[in-house]
Amino acid sequence: MLAVLKAEDLGRIYESGLIFKKRHVALQGISLEMEAGKTLGLMGVSGSGKTTLGKILAGLERPSCGKVFFAGKDLRSMSGREYAAFRRAVQMVFQDPEGSLNPQKSIEQSIHEVLELLKIPGREWQDRTEEMLDMVGLSEELLCRYPSQISGGQCQRVALGRVLLLRPQAIILDEPTSALDISVQAQILNLLKYLQRDLGLAFLLISHQPEVIRFMAHDTIILEGGRTSII
Amino acid sequence: MNSLLSDAGPLLRIEGLSVSFKTNVGRVKAAENVCFELYRDETLALVGETGCGKSVVASSIMQLLPHNASVQGSAVYAGRDLLSLGEREIAGIRGSEIAIVFQNPSLALNPIMRVGEQIAEMLRLRRGFSHISSLQLAEDMLCRLGLRGWDNMKMYPFQFSGGMNQRVMIATTMILSPKIIIADEPSKGLDEALAGEVMAEMVKIKHQMGASLLLITHDLMLARDISDRMAVMYCGEIMEIGKSQDVFHRPLHPYTIALLGCLPERGFQPIPGSSPSMINPPAGCKFYPRCPNRLEKCRRKPKMRQVEGIKTVSDNNECIGREVRCWLY
Numbered sequence: 017m018l019a020v021l022k023a024e025d026l027g028r029i030y031e032s033g034l035i036f037k038k039r040h041v042a043l044q045g046i047s048l049e050m051e052a053g054k055t056l057g058l059m060g061v062s063g064s065g066k067t068t069l070g071k072i073l074a075g076l077e078r079p080s081c082g083k084v085f086f087a088g089k090d091l092r093s094m095s096g097r098e099y100a101a102f103r104r105a106v107q108m109v110f111q112d113p114e115g116s117l118n119p120q121k122s123i124e125q126s127i128h129e130v131l132e133l134l135k136i137p138g139r140e141w142q143d144r145t146e147e148m149l150d151m152v153g154l155s156e157e158l159l160c161r162y163p164s165q166i167s168g169g170q171c172q173r174v175a176l177g178r179v180l181l182l183r184p185q186a187i188i189l190d191e192p193t194s195a196l197d198i199s200v201q202a203q204i205l206n207l208l209k210y211l212q213r214d215l216g217l218a219f220l221l222i223s224h225q226p227e228v229i230r231f232m233a234h235d236t237i238i239l240e241g242g243r244t245s246i247i
Numbered sequence: 248m249n250s251l252l253s254d255a256g257p258l259l260r261i262e263g264l265s266v267s268f269k270t271n272v273g274r275v276k277a278a279e280n281v282c283f284e285l286y287r288d289e290t291l292a293l294v295g296e297t298g299c300g301k302s303v304v305a306s307s308i309m310q311l312l313p314h315n316a317s318v319q320g321s322a323v324y325a326g327r328d329l330l331s332l333g334e335r336e337i338a339g340i341r342g343s344e345i346a347i348v349f350q351n352p353s354l355a356l357n358p359i360m361r362v363g364e365q366i367a368e369m370l371r372l373r374r375g376f377s378h379i380s381s382l383q384l385a386e387d388m389l390c391r392l393g394l395r396g397w398d399n400m401k402m403y404p405f406q407f408s409g410g411m412n413q414r415v416m417i418a419t420t421m422i423l424s425p426k427i428i429i430a431d432e433p434s435k436g437l438d439e440a441l442a443g444e445v446m447a448e449m450v451k452i453k454h455q456m457g458a459s460l461l462l463i464t465h466d467l468m469l470a471r472d473i474s475d476r477m478a479v480m481y482c483g484e485i486m487e488i489g490k491s492q493d494v495f496h497r498p499l500h501p502y503t504i505a506l507l508g509c510l511p512e513r514g515f516q517p518i519p520g521s522s523p524s525m526i527n528p529p530a531g532c533k534f535y536p537r538c539p540n541r542l543e544k545c546r547r548k549p550k551m552r553q554v555e556g557i558k559t560v561s562d563n564n565e566c567i568g569r570e571v572r573c574w575l576y
Contacts, residue, residue: 167521197296197465198509200297202517224439227512
Protein backbone atom coordinates (compact mmCIF):
# COMPACT_ATOMS: atom_id res chain seq x y z
CA MET A 17 0.00 0.00 0.00
CA LEU A 18 1.31 3.47 -0.92
CA ALA A 19 2.08 5.50 2.20
CA VAL A 20 0.09 8.72 2.61
CA LEU A 21 3.13 10.40 4.06
CA LYS A 22 6.69 9.19 4.02
CA ALA A 23 9.88 10.65 5.48
CA GLU A 24 13.36 9.64 4.40
CA ASP A 25 16.49 10.40 6.40
CA LEU A 26 15.07 13.62 7.86
CA GLY A 27 17.30 15.95 9.84
CA ARG A 28 16.81 19.32 11.49
CA ILE A 29 19.60 21.49 12.83
CA TYR A 30 19.06 24.79 14.63
CA GLU A 31 21.81 27.38 14.65
CA SER A 32 22.14 30.23 17.11
CA GLY A 33 24.65 33.03 17.80
CA LEU A 34 26.02 35.68 15.48
CA ILE A 35 29.78 35.21 15.67
CA PHE A 36 30.24 31.95 17.53
CA LYS A 37 27.63 29.75 15.89
CA LYS A 38 26.14 27.01 18.01
CA ARG A 39 24.56 24.04 16.30
CA HIS A 40 21.80 22.03 17.92
CA VAL A 41 20.85 18.81 16.19
CA ALA A 42 17.11 18.39 16.86
CA LEU A 43 16.56 15.49 14.45
CA GLN A 44 18.87 13.13 12.63
CA GLY A 45 18.27 10.28 10.17
CA ILE A 46 14.53 9.88 10.72
CA SER A 47 12.61 7.67 8.29
CA LEU A 48 8.97 6.67 8.68
CA GLU A 49 5.76 5.90 6.80
CA MET A 50 2.16 6.80 7.60
CA GLU A 51 -0.50 4.58 6.06
CA ALA A 52 -4.22 5.23 5.56
CA GLY A 53 -6.37 3.89 8.40
CA LYS A 54 -3.37 3.36 10.66
CA THR A 55 -1.86 5.17 13.62
CA LEU A 56 1.86 5.58 14.00
CA GLY A 57 2.79 6.33 17.61
CA LEU A 58 5.68 8.68 18.32
CA MET A 59 7.10 8.65 21.83
CA GLY A 60 10.05 10.29 23.52
CA VAL A 61 10.97 12.43 26.50
CA SER A 62 10.64 16.25 26.45
CA GLY A 63 13.10 17.77 23.99
CA SER A 64 13.62 14.58 21.98
CA GLY A 65 12.31 16.24 18.80
CA LYS A 66 8.78 14.83 18.63
CA THR A 67 7.01 18.12 17.92
CA THR A 68 9.73 19.24 15.47
CA LEU A 69 9.21 16.03 13.49
CA GLY A 70 5.43 16.53 13.56
CA LYS A 71 5.77 20.10 12.28
CA ILE A 72 8.08 19.02 9.44
CA LEU A 73 5.63 16.31 8.37
CA ALA A 74 2.75 18.79 8.46
CA GLY A 75 4.74 21.26 6.34
CA LEU A 76 4.95 23.83 9.13
CA GLU A 77 8.73 23.65 9.27
CA ARG A 78 11.41 22.79 6.69
CA PRO A 79 13.91 19.99 7.31
CA SER A 80 17.64 20.75 7.13
CA CYS A 81 18.14 17.51 5.19
CA GLY A 82 16.15 14.51 4.02
CA LYS A 83 12.92 14.24 2.08
CA VAL A 84 9.18 14.15 2.78
CA PHE A 85 6.90 12.44 0.27
CA PHE A 86 3.14 12.99 0.09
CA ALA A 87 1.27 10.37 -1.97
CA GLY A 88 4.61 9.33 -3.43
CA LYS A 89 5.72 12.80 -4.50
CA ASP A 90 8.65 14.71 -2.98
CA LEU A 91 7.42 17.97 -1.39
CA ARG A 92 10.33 19.91 -2.87
CA SER A 93 9.40 18.98 -6.45
CA MET A 94 5.71 19.89 -6.03
CA SER A 95 4.06 22.72 -7.94
CA GLY A 96 2.32 25.47 -5.95
CA ARG A 97 -1.07 23.84 -6.49
CA GLU A 98 0.19 20.41 -5.43
CA TYR A 99 1.80 21.87 -2.32
CA ALA A 100 -1.45 23.62 -1.39
CA ALA A 101 -3.27 20.29 -1.77
CA PHE A 102 -0.67 18.67 0.51
CA ARG A 103 -1.09 21.40 3.15
CA ARG A 104 -4.83 20.79 3.08
CA ALA A 105 -4.53 17.00 3.21
CA VAL A 106 -2.06 16.88 6.11
CA GLN A 107 -3.28 18.67 9.24
CA MET A 108 -2.05 19.10 12.78
CA VAL A 109 -3.95 19.13 16.10
CA PHE A 110 -2.09 20.73 18.96
CA GLN A 111 -1.77 20.02 22.67
CA ASP A 112 -3.45 23.10 24.13
CA PRO A 113 -7.05 22.98 22.88
CA GLU A 114 -7.98 26.48 24.04
CA GLY A 115 -4.81 27.98 22.57
CA SER A 116 -5.62 26.42 19.18
CA LEU A 117 -8.69 28.62 18.78
CA ASN A 118 -8.93 32.38 18.37
CA PRO A 119 -10.22 33.65 21.76
CA GLN A 120 -11.93 36.63 20.11
CA LYS A 121 -14.00 34.55 17.70
CA SER A 122 -17.07 32.53 18.57
CA ILE A 123 -16.99 28.82 17.76
CA GLU A 124 -19.27 29.51 14.78
CA GLN A 125 -16.93 32.22 13.46
CA SER A 126 -13.93 29.91 13.88
CA ILE A 127 -15.70 27.20 11.86
CA HIS A 128 -16.90 29.63 9.20
CA GLU A 129 -13.36 30.96 8.84
CA VAL A 130 -12.28 27.55 7.54
CA LEU A 131 -15.26 27.28 5.20
CA GLU A 132 -14.48 30.73 3.82
CA LEU A 133 -10.86 29.77 3.18
CA LEU A 134 -12.08 26.65 1.39
CA LYS A 135 -14.29 28.91 -0.78
CA ILE A 136 -17.39 26.91 0.16
CA PRO A 137 -20.53 28.81 -0.97
CA GLY A 138 -22.32 30.51 1.95
CA ARG A 139 -25.53 28.51 1.38
CA GLU A 140 -23.66 25.28 2.25
CA TRP A 141 -22.10 26.59 5.46
CA GLN A 142 -24.93 25.50 7.73
CA ASP A 143 -25.03 21.96 6.39
CA ARG A 144 -21.27 21.58 6.52
CA THR A 145 -21.18 22.96 10.08
CA GLU A 146 -23.95 20.61 11.25
CA GLU A 147 -22.24 17.65 9.60
CA MET A 148 -18.97 18.52 11.30
CA LEU A 149 -20.56 19.05 14.75
CA ASP A 150 -22.27 15.69 14.40
CA MET A 151 -19.01 14.01 13.51
CA VAL A 152 -17.19 15.27 16.61
CA GLY A 153 -20.19 14.93 18.94
CA LEU A 154 -20.92 18.59 19.70
CA SER A 155 -24.30 20.31 19.97
CA GLU A 156 -25.30 23.40 17.99
CA GLU A 157 -25.87 25.44 21.14
CA LEU A 158 -22.08 25.78 21.48
CA LEU A 159 -21.82 27.77 18.25
CA CYS A 160 -22.50 31.14 19.84
CA ARG A 161 -19.98 30.60 22.64
CA TYR A 162 -16.32 31.64 22.81
CA PRO A 163 -13.40 29.25 23.53
CA SER A 164 -13.15 30.46 27.13
CA GLN A 165 -16.83 29.57 27.65
CA ILE A 166 -16.51 25.90 26.75
CA SER A 167 -14.54 23.05 28.34
CA GLY A 168 -11.09 21.84 27.24
CA GLY A 169 -12.58 18.68 25.78
CA GLN A 170 -15.12 20.68 23.77
CA CYS A 171 -12.32 23.00 22.53
CA GLN A 172 -10.32 19.97 21.40
CA ARG A 173 -13.39 18.61 19.57
CA VAL A 174 -13.83 21.98 17.82
CA ALA A 175 -10.12 21.99 16.85
CA LEU A 176 -10.50 18.46 15.50
CA GLY A 177 -13.73 19.40 13.70
CA ARG A 178 -12.05 22.37 11.99
CA VAL A 179 -9.34 20.04 10.76
CA LEU A 180 -11.94 17.54 9.49
CA LEU A 181 -13.65 20.25 7.43
CA LEU A 182 -10.56 20.22 5.24
CA ARG A 183 -11.18 16.49 4.51
CA PRO A 184 -7.59 15.56 5.38
CA GLN A 185 -5.88 12.26 4.64
CA ALA A 186 -3.39 12.45 7.49
CA ILE A 187 -3.48 14.19 10.89
CA ILE A 188 -0.51 14.85 13.15
CA LEU A 189 -1.85 14.71 16.72
CA ASP A 190 0.60 16.45 19.04
CA GLU A 191 -0.26 15.32 22.58
CA PRO A 192 -3.97 15.84 21.83
CA THR A 193 -5.17 14.66 25.24
CA SER A 194 -2.37 15.55 27.65
CA ALA A 195 -4.11 18.75 28.79
CA LEU A 196 -7.42 16.97 29.37
CA ASP A 197 -8.99 15.05 32.26
CA ILE A 198 -9.01 11.26 32.04
CA SER A 199 -12.74 11.18 31.32
CA VAL A 200 -12.38 13.65 28.43
CA GLN A 201 -9.19 11.92 27.30
CA ALA A 202 -11.13 8.66 27.00
CA GLN A 203 -13.84 10.43 24.96
CA ILE A 204 -11.35 12.05 22.56
CA LEU A 205 -9.30 8.88 22.03
CA ASN A 206 -12.43 6.86 21.27
CA LEU A 207 -13.62 9.61 18.93
CA LEU A 208 -10.27 9.52 17.09
CA LYS A 209 -10.53 5.75 16.68
CA TYR A 210 -14.07 6.09 15.34
CA LEU A 211 -13.06 8.82 12.88
CA GLN A 212 -10.11 6.79 11.68
CA ARG A 213 -12.32 3.76 11.02
CA ASP A 214 -14.95 5.89 9.34
CA LEU A 215 -12.74 8.13 7.21
CA GLY A 216 -9.63 5.98 6.75
CA LEU A 217 -7.36 8.65 8.21
CA ALA A 218 -3.64 8.19 8.81
CA PHE A 219 -2.57 9.44 12.25
CA LEU A 220 0.80 10.29 13.70
CA LEU A 221 0.13 10.34 17.43
CA ILE A 222 2.74 12.15 19.50
CA SER A 223 2.50 11.29 23.18
CA HIS A 224 4.63 10.67 26.24
CA GLN A 225 1.98 8.37 27.71
CA PRO A 226 2.76 4.71 26.85
CA GLU A 227 -0.81 3.66 27.66
CA VAL A 228 -2.25 6.16 25.13
CA ILE A 229 0.16 4.87 22.46
CA ARG A 230 -0.71 1.25 23.33
CA PHE A 231 -4.42 2.03 22.99
CA MET A 232 -4.16 3.87 19.68
CA ALA A 233 -1.06 2.93 17.69
CA HIS A 234 -0.48 0.13 15.21
CA ASP A 235 3.28 0.85 15.10
CA THR A 236 5.46 2.99 17.35
CA ILE A 237 8.66 4.97 17.00
CA ILE A 238 10.65 6.08 20.02
CA LEU A 239 12.81 9.17 19.63
CA GLU A 240 15.85 9.74 21.77
CA GLY A 241 18.00 12.83 21.35
CA GLY A 242 16.61 13.44 17.85
CA ARG A 243 17.30 9.89 16.63
CA THR A 244 15.08 6.88 16.23
CA SER A 245 15.91 4.45 19.01
CA ILE A 246 13.21 1.78 18.56
CA ILE A 247 10.67 1.11 15.82
CA MET B 248 0.58 6.02 54.56
CA ASN B 249 -0.44 6.87 58.09
CA SER B 250 -3.22 5.74 60.33
CA LEU B 251 -6.48 7.58 60.60
CA LEU B 252 -6.41 6.93 64.31
CA SER B 253 -3.34 9.02 64.94
CA ASP B 254 -4.95 11.78 66.96
CA ALA B 255 -8.24 12.83 68.38
CA GLY B 256 -10.87 14.63 66.34
CA PRO B 257 -10.76 16.28 62.96
CA LEU B 258 -8.35 19.14 62.43
CA LEU B 259 -10.65 20.73 59.91
CA ARG B 260 -14.38 20.14 59.61
CA ILE B 261 -16.20 21.41 56.53
CA GLU B 262 -19.97 21.43 56.93
CA GLY B 263 -22.64 22.37 54.42
CA LEU B 264 -20.25 24.39 52.29
CA SER B 265 -22.03 25.90 49.30
CA VAL B 266 -20.40 28.39 46.96
CA SER B 267 -22.04 30.17 44.06
CA PHE B 268 -20.88 32.90 41.70
CA LYS B 269 -23.05 35.62 40.28
CA THR B 270 -22.29 35.94 36.57
CA ASN B 271 -23.87 37.65 33.55
CA VAL B 272 -25.44 34.39 32.40
CA GLY B 273 -26.76 33.33 35.80
CA ARG B 274 -25.72 32.02 39.20
CA VAL B 275 -23.06 29.30 38.91
CA LYS B 276 -23.41 26.75 41.71
CA ALA B 277 -19.78 25.72 42.04
CA ALA B 278 -20.09 23.76 45.31
CA GLU B 279 -23.21 22.45 47.02
CA ASN B 280 -23.48 21.20 50.58
CA VAL B 281 -19.91 19.92 50.72
CA CYS B 282 -19.09 18.13 53.99
CA PHE B 283 -15.88 16.40 55.01
CA GLU B 284 -13.35 16.20 57.81
CA LEU B 285 -9.59 16.35 57.61
CA TYR B 286 -7.82 14.49 60.41
CA ARG B 287 -4.39 15.05 61.89
CA ASP B 288 -1.51 13.66 59.82
CA GLU B 289 -4.01 12.51 57.21
CA THR B 290 -3.90 12.94 53.42
CA LEU B 291 -7.36 13.45 51.99
CA ALA B 292 -7.66 13.63 48.22
CA LEU B 293 -10.46 15.61 46.64
CA VAL B 294 -10.73 14.16 43.15
CA GLY B 295 -12.93 14.93 40.17
CA GLU B 296 -12.94 16.34 36.68
CA THR B 297 -11.85 19.88 35.85
CA GLY B 298 -14.58 22.36 36.76
CA CYS B 299 -16.28 20.16 39.36
CA GLY B 300 -15.58 22.65 42.15
CA LYS B 301 -12.52 21.16 43.87
CA SER B 302 -10.41 24.31 43.75
CA VAL B 303 -13.40 26.43 44.78
CA VAL B 304 -13.65 24.42 48.00
CA ALA B 305 -9.95 25.02 48.70
CA SER B 306 -10.12 28.73 47.94
CA SER B 307 -13.23 29.20 50.09
CA ILE B 308 -11.48 27.64 53.12
CA MET B 309 -8.76 30.27 52.74
CA GLN B 310 -11.22 33.09 51.92
CA LEU B 311 -9.56 33.56 48.55
CA LEU B 312 -12.68 33.74 46.42
CA PRO B 313 -13.54 36.78 44.27
CA HIS B 314 -16.18 39.32 45.36
CA ASN B 315 -18.92 37.84 43.19
CA ALA B 316 -18.83 34.63 45.27
CA SER B 317 -21.47 33.82 47.83
CA VAL B 318 -20.37 31.33 50.50
CA GLN B 319 -22.51 29.42 53.00
CA GLY B 320 -21.66 26.77 55.57
CA SER B 321 -18.70 26.46 57.90
CA ALA B 322 -15.05 25.42 57.93
CA VAL B 323 -14.05 24.86 61.54
CA TYR B 324 -10.35 24.82 62.33
CA ALA B 325 -9.08 24.90 65.92
CA GLY B 326 -12.51 25.86 67.18
CA ARG B 327 -12.88 28.81 64.81
CA ASP B 328 -15.02 29.07 61.70
CA LEU B 329 -12.58 30.18 59.01
CA LEU B 330 -15.40 31.44 56.80
CA SER B 331 -16.50 34.04 59.34
CA LEU B 332 -13.06 35.36 60.30
CA GLY B 333 -12.05 38.94 59.51
CA GLU B 334 -9.32 39.71 56.97
CA ARG B 335 -6.64 40.28 59.64
CA GLU B 336 -7.42 37.00 61.46
CA ILE B 337 -7.48 34.87 58.32
CA ALA B 338 -4.26 36.52 57.08
CA GLY B 339 -2.58 35.28 60.28
CA ILE B 340 -3.69 31.72 59.52
CA ARG B 341 -2.86 31.76 55.80
CA GLY B 342 0.61 30.44 55.18
CA SER B 343 1.60 29.80 58.77
CA GLU B 344 -1.18 27.42 59.84
CA ILE B 345 -2.94 26.55 56.62
CA ALA B 346 -0.91 26.88 53.44
CA ILE B 347 -1.87 26.38 49.84
CA VAL B 348 0.21 25.19 46.87
CA PHE B 349 -1.39 26.71 43.80
CA GLN B 350 -1.67 24.89 40.49
CA ASN B 351 0.07 27.52 38.38
CA PRO B 352 3.48 28.22 39.96
CA SER B 353 4.56 30.56 37.17
CA LEU B 354 1.74 32.93 38.16
CA ALA B 355 1.98 32.37 41.92
CA LEU B 356 5.69 33.22 42.19
CA ASN B 357 7.10 36.75 42.05
CA PRO B 358 8.78 36.97 38.62
CA ILE B 359 11.34 39.60 39.66
CA MET B 360 12.54 38.02 42.90
CA ARG B 361 15.10 35.23 43.19
CA VAL B 362 13.49 31.95 44.24
CA GLY B 363 15.71 31.57 47.31
CA GLU B 364 14.63 34.99 48.53
CA GLN B 365 10.97 34.12 47.98
CA ILE B 366 11.23 31.05 50.18
CA ALA B 367 13.35 32.76 52.85
CA GLU B 368 11.04 35.81 52.93
CA MET B 369 8.32 33.67 54.52
CA LEU B 370 10.57 32.83 57.47
CA ARG B 371 11.67 36.45 57.95
CA LEU B 372 8.16 37.89 57.80
CA ARG B 373 6.27 35.22 59.74
CA ARG B 374 8.87 33.76 62.09
CA GLY B 375 11.35 36.63 62.52
CA PHE B 376 14.39 34.67 61.28
CA SER B 377 17.58 36.50 60.30
CA HIS B 378 18.45 36.96 56.63
CA ILE B 379 21.26 34.40 56.66
CA SER B 380 19.52 31.67 58.65
CA SER B 381 16.35 32.03 56.58
CA LEU B 382 18.38 31.59 53.38
CA GLN B 383 20.10 28.53 54.80
CA LEU B 384 16.79 26.93 55.71
CA ALA B 385 15.40 27.82 52.28
CA GLU B 386 18.37 26.15 50.61
CA ASP B 387 17.89 23.07 52.77
CA MET B 388 14.21 22.87 51.82
CA LEU B 389 14.97 23.27 48.09
CA CYS B 390 17.65 20.61 48.40
CA ARG B 391 15.13 18.17 49.91
CA LEU B 392 12.90 18.79 46.90
CA GLY B 393 15.69 17.94 44.47
CA LEU B 394 17.03 21.43 43.63
CA ARG B 395 20.48 21.25 45.09
CA GLY B 396 23.11 23.97 45.27
CA TRP B 397 23.32 27.68 45.92
CA ASP B 398 23.01 28.38 42.17
CA ASN B 399 19.38 27.29 42.21
CA MET B 400 18.66 29.74 45.04
CA LYS B 401 19.83 32.62 42.83
CA MET B 402 17.56 31.78 39.90
CA TYR B 403 14.48 33.74 38.88
CA PRO B 404 11.23 31.83 38.19
CA PHE B 405 11.50 32.47 34.43
CA GLN B 406 14.84 30.64 34.44
CA PHE B 407 13.21 27.53 35.82
CA SER B 408 10.95 25.01 34.10
CA GLY B 409 7.33 24.59 35.23
CA GLY B 410 8.31 21.55 37.28
CA MET B 411 11.15 23.37 39.03
CA ASN B 412 8.87 26.30 39.82
CA GLN B 413 6.34 23.86 41.24
CA ARG B 414 9.01 22.59 43.61
CA VAL B 415 9.81 26.17 44.63
CA MET B 416 6.10 26.68 45.36
CA ILE B 417 6.04 23.55 47.51
CA ALA B 418 9.16 24.70 49.37
CA THR B 419 7.60 28.14 49.98
CA THR B 420 4.51 26.47 51.40
CA MET B 421 6.27 23.95 53.61
CA ILE B 422 8.99 26.15 55.04
CA LEU B 423 6.65 27.50 57.75
CA SER B 424 5.60 23.99 58.84
CA PRO B 425 1.85 24.63 58.53
CA LYS B 426 -0.68 22.30 60.19
CA ILE B 427 -2.68 21.91 57.00
CA ILE B 428 -1.33 21.96 53.46
CA ILE B 429 -3.79 22.38 50.63
CA ALA B 430 -2.17 21.25 47.39
CA ASP B 431 -4.16 22.27 44.33
CA GLU B 432 -3.05 20.04 41.44
CA PRO B 433 0.58 20.01 42.66
CA SER B 434 1.68 17.55 39.98
CA LYS B 435 0.32 19.58 37.07
CA GLY B 436 3.04 20.41 34.55
CA LEU B 437 5.39 17.74 35.87
CA ASP B 438 6.12 14.65 33.83
CA GLU B 439 5.09 11.34 35.34
CA ALA B 440 8.44 10.36 36.87
CA LEU B 441 9.09 13.82 38.30
CA ALA B 442 5.54 14.13 39.63
CA GLY B 443 5.94 10.88 41.57
CA GLU B 444 9.29 12.01 42.94
CA VAL B 445 8.10 15.47 44.00
CA MET B 446 4.90 14.13 45.55
CA ALA B 447 6.77 11.43 47.47
CA GLU B 448 9.09 14.08 48.88
CA MET B 449 6.16 16.35 49.71
CA VAL B 450 4.41 13.54 51.60
CA LYS B 451 7.65 12.71 53.43
CA ILE B 452 8.13 16.32 54.57
CA LYS B 453 4.44 16.56 55.49
CA HIS B 454 4.77 13.41 57.58
CA GLN B 455 7.89 14.71 59.34
CA MET B 456 6.05 17.95 60.15
CA GLY B 457 2.96 16.06 61.32
CA ALA B 458 0.79 18.13 58.97
CA SER B 459 -2.41 17.13 57.20
CA LEU B 460 -2.68 17.32 53.43
CA LEU B 461 -5.77 18.18 51.43
CA LEU B 462 -4.78 17.06 47.95
CA ILE B 463 -6.85 18.43 45.10
CA THR B 464 -6.26 16.54 41.90
CA HIS B 465 -7.81 14.99 38.83
CA ASP B 466 -5.03 12.39 38.81
CA LEU B 467 -6.73 9.31 40.26
CA MET B 468 -3.55 7.24 40.36
CA LEU B 469 -1.74 9.91 42.34
CA ALA B 470 -4.68 10.15 44.75
CA ARG B 471 -4.73 6.38 45.18
CA ASP B 472 -0.99 6.19 45.80
CA ILE B 473 -0.54 8.95 48.34
CA SER B 474 -3.85 9.60 50.08
CA ASP B 475 -5.44 7.86 53.04
CA ARG B 476 -8.97 8.81 52.06
CA MET B 477 -10.51 9.99 48.82
CA ALA B 478 -13.58 12.17 48.19
CA VAL B 479 -14.98 12.05 44.65
CA MET B 480 -16.61 15.29 43.47
CA TYR B 481 -18.96 15.72 40.55
CA CYS B 482 -20.64 18.95 39.52
CA GLY B 483 -20.05 20.66 42.89
CA GLU B 484 -21.07 17.74 45.13
CA ILE B 485 -19.17 15.01 46.90
CA MET B 486 -20.54 11.75 45.52
CA GLU B 487 -18.48 9.29 47.49
CA ILE B 488 -15.93 9.38 50.29
CA GLY B 489 -13.94 6.60 51.89
CA LYS B 490 -10.54 5.00 52.25
CA SER B 491 -8.63 5.50 49.01
CA GLN B 492 -7.91 1.84 48.39
CA ASP B 493 -11.58 0.97 49.00
CA VAL B 494 -12.89 3.70 46.71
CA PHE B 495 -10.38 2.80 44.02
CA HIS B 496 -10.79 -0.96 44.13
CA ARG B 497 -14.43 -1.17 45.20
CA PRO B 498 -16.17 1.99 43.91
CA LEU B 499 -19.84 2.26 44.85
CA HIS B 500 -21.23 5.38 43.19
CA PRO B 501 -21.97 4.92 39.45
CA TYR B 502 -19.99 8.11 38.75
CA THR B 503 -16.90 6.77 40.56
CA ILE B 504 -17.25 3.50 38.63
CA ALA B 505 -17.55 5.41 35.33
CA LEU B 506 -14.62 7.71 36.18
CA LEU B 507 -12.36 4.79 37.04
CA GLY B 508 -13.42 3.12 33.78
CA CYS B 509 -11.76 6.00 31.91
CA LEU B 510 -8.35 4.95 33.24
CA PRO B 511 -5.92 3.50 30.67
CA GLU B 512 -5.66 0.14 32.43
CA ARG B 513 -9.44 -0.14 32.33
CA GLY B 514 -9.57 0.51 28.60
CA PHE B 515 -10.33 4.26 28.25
CA GLN B 516 -14.09 3.68 28.47
CA PRO B 517 -15.68 7.13 28.05
CA ILE B 518 -18.54 8.33 30.25
CA PRO B 519 -21.54 8.87 27.97
CA GLY B 520 -22.87 12.44 27.68
CA SER B 521 -21.24 15.51 29.16
CA SER B 522 -21.13 17.25 32.54
CA PRO B 523 -24.32 19.23 33.22
CA SER B 524 -24.51 23.00 33.40
CA MET B 525 -23.66 24.36 36.83
CA ILE B 526 -26.16 27.16 36.33
CA ASN B 527 -29.12 24.83 35.80
CA PRO B 528 -27.97 21.47 37.15
CA PRO B 529 -30.36 18.49 37.22
CA ALA B 530 -32.81 18.81 40.12
CA GLY B 531 -32.19 15.33 41.61
CA CYS B 532 -28.96 13.38 41.45
CA LYS B 533 -26.59 15.39 39.29
CA PHE B 534 -25.28 12.25 37.61
CA TYR B 535 -28.83 11.11 36.77
CA PRO B 536 -28.77 12.04 33.02
CA ARG B 537 -25.55 10.04 32.46
CA CYS B 538 -26.08 7.23 34.95
CA PRO B 539 -26.42 3.68 33.58
CA ASN B 540 -28.23 2.54 36.77
CA ARG B 541 -30.69 5.42 37.10
CA LEU B 542 -34.03 4.85 38.79
CA GLU B 543 -37.14 6.99 38.85
CA LYS B 544 -36.40 8.13 42.40
CA CYS B 545 -33.02 9.48 41.23
CA ARG B 546 -34.96 12.54 40.05
CA ARG B 547 -35.05 13.45 43.75
CA LYS B 548 -31.89 14.62 45.46
CA PRO B 549 -30.10 11.80 47.29
CA LYS B 550 -28.44 12.41 50.65
CA MET B 551 -24.98 11.32 51.69
CA ARG B 552 -25.42 7.93 53.38
CA GLN B 553 -23.10 5.76 55.41
CA VAL B 554 -22.80 2.36 53.69
CA GLU B 555 -21.42 -1.08 54.37
CA GLY B 556 -19.83 -2.11 57.61
CA ILE B 557 -16.58 -0.29 56.82
CA LYS B 558 -15.96 2.05 59.70
CA THR B 559 -12.85 3.42 61.29
CA VAL B 560 -13.26 5.06 64.66
CA SER B 561 -11.04 7.90 65.73
CA ASP B 562 -9.90 8.45 69.33
CA ASN B 563 -12.92 10.54 70.21
CA ASN B 564 -15.24 7.87 68.82
CA GLU B 565 -16.03 9.69 65.62
CA CYS B 566 -16.87 7.52 62.69
CA ILE B 567 -14.82 7.75 59.51
CA GLY B 568 -16.73 5.44 57.20
CA ARG B 569 -17.66 4.99 53.59
CA GLU B 570 -20.32 7.44 52.49
CA VAL B 571 -22.12 7.57 49.15
CA ARG B 572 -24.63 10.01 47.68
CA CYS B 573 -26.76 7.58 45.70
CA TRP B 574 -30.24 6.05 45.93
CA LEU B 575 -28.78 2.61 45.17
CA TYR B 576 -27.34 2.41 48.68
